[in-house]
Amino acid sequence: MAQLSDDCFAFGGPLLPVDDAMALLAARLGAVEGTEALSLVLSDGRVLAQDIVAPLPLPPFTNSAVDGYALRGTDLPSGAHKAFAVAGHVHAGAAATVAAAPGEAVRVFTGAPMPAGADTVFMQEDVDLDCEGRVILPPGLKRGANVRPVGEDVTAGQIVLQAGRRMRPQDVALAAALGLTQIEVRRRIRVAVFSTGNEIVAPGAQRGPTQLFDSNRFMLISMLARLGCEIADLGILGDDPGSTASVLKSAAATHDLVLTSGGVSTGDADHVKAAVQSVGTLVFWRMAIKPGRPVAMGVIGGTPFVGLPGNPVASYVTFVHVARPAILALSGTPPQTPVAVPLRAAFSYRKKAGRREYVRVSLRKAADGAIEAVKFPREGAGLLSSLVETDGLVELREETTSVDRGQTVTFLPYSSLV
Structure with a gap:
């Protein structure tokens, strides 16, 4: 289990920039102890x-890269085809008991050790055999061709x-x-994960008329699994300050990371933030990011805590930028920057300066053959369909205030984010 001091993340600002949050996590979180053969x-x-x-x-020995005929480089044909007697053959996995004498070729197969004296191989597709069984080799091949040297x-x-x-x-x-x-x-990172809120129930349970089936927990468990974590599914925690604090403290005692979804905003029923403060230290709880501003990072009994927003798109985006860097650091993996692909925007967009935004887009081929990013037609951090029906996110950095159609933008494919 990771053991952190309660002030090891100390940050003085009220709204943490994305890059600062990721750098802070990478710098302050170290690999958990424990290995296995x-x-x-x-x-x-x-x-x-x-x-x-x-x-x-x-390879541990020099061998032929193709099926063909091996010979000495000093015998390479120059200017015209040349006939060579075939001295023997060498199969893959067999010892090269035949040597390539001057004026002779040896039949070899892919992976076979090179005969003594030979340093070049002609592909069998490029040669002919005459009626006397000699191989006719064309001019133009470079010395050393089609050979895999040792090492x-x-x-x-x-x-x-x-x-x-x-x-x-x-x-x-x-x-x-x-x-x-x-x-x-x-060893695998042990992560405790649960959702919060009276408004959600587990799939398969009886759903009230004003309740939703819990989706975030299943999404987060799937993302954690792709990162190789050992996952403890703690289910759904209701909106009760006392029980929330107790569960957080208990989970932190036996896991390397505690991950929650929901309850970190400023609503009257958002108890996770206060619960963390009652049993540990809240390091930050707002980031300059959209979607996903209410995201919390804390330390409970030496164990890092990450609280993601309840809206599924916000939960996905902040997992990528907070939970994922934390998991990489805890697992001893160096920070990894998602693959950024420059693409042409097929949309216009306006945003505020000072925060980073992630726009859900699909890819399409335009009439001129270029690949374009097409914005999902609806806004909203609660639209799961916007994650399902798109290919990735366009990242708009803090200094950007607008995107015009035809402008080059930075695209992050989902495959590079988890």
């Missing part, structure tokens, strides 16, 4: 606890995967190619 086949999505150093080069990909002793990296399928493949069967990873 994990089978390589289970390592996708886990965070490396140690550098992986290559115990051998890749071309990775050299022995090279750091190939650094500690803090979240493993991907291609990373798993590289570790396997080096002969590894298990790796040391950080």
Whole structure:
């Protein structure tokens, strides 16, 4: 469990800029303690606890990159086709028992070790065989073509995967190619998550005429799962100050992060903010961001707390900019900037200076072939359909006050945000 001092986030301003919030989280939150040796086949999505150093080069021997014919570079045809006797063949996985003598070629297959003396391979598609069984090689090929030298990909002793990296399928493949069967990873971050409010009920429960089914908790659990967290679903907490404080304190004692949705605004029934203050320290609770201004960050018994807004779009956006950086820091992963793609705006928009706004957009190909960002036709932080029917967010920074049709804007695909 992360242990933080109650003042480690100290911030004096009433409305925290987005970049300041993300930098603060990255700087003040450190990786939780605890690692485990994990089978390589289970390592996708886990965070490396140690550098992986290559115990051998890749490839470990010089081999042919294609099916074809190997020969000495000094014998390459120049100006005209040339016939070569075929001295033998070498299959992948077999030893190269035949050598390429001057004026001879050796039949080789993809991955086969290069015959002694040979340093160039002609692709079988580019050659012909004559009636005497000789191979006819064309001129123009460069010496060394179609050969994979030893260590071309990775050299022995090279750091190939650094500690803090979240493993991907291609990373798993590289570790396997080096002969590894298990790796040391950080333990999963334990996150307690619950929704708040008398106005919501769990899907499948009896819904009153003025109640809504809880959607935020399921969205947040899904986002946490994609970040490799160990998740404790604490359900829905009603609007009661005493029980809210008690649950927060209990959850903080056994988890690395406490994440809530709703109850952090200024309404009479918004008790989460006050509950955090009663059992810990509230660091900030407003950000210069739209949607999602009422977002809280605090410390309860040394454990970080993040309280997201109740509106689903605001909850999604602030998860990306507060919860995600906190989780990356706690898991020992370096800060990650979402992929920003410049696109042409197919809309006009006006905003206030001093806050960052995120506009939901879909992508389309215009008549001239350019990709355009099309704004979702309706506003509102409560519209789940606006997240479902769009491809990502256009980020409008604090200094921006307007967007004109045809202007270049910054697009963040959803795939890069979680």
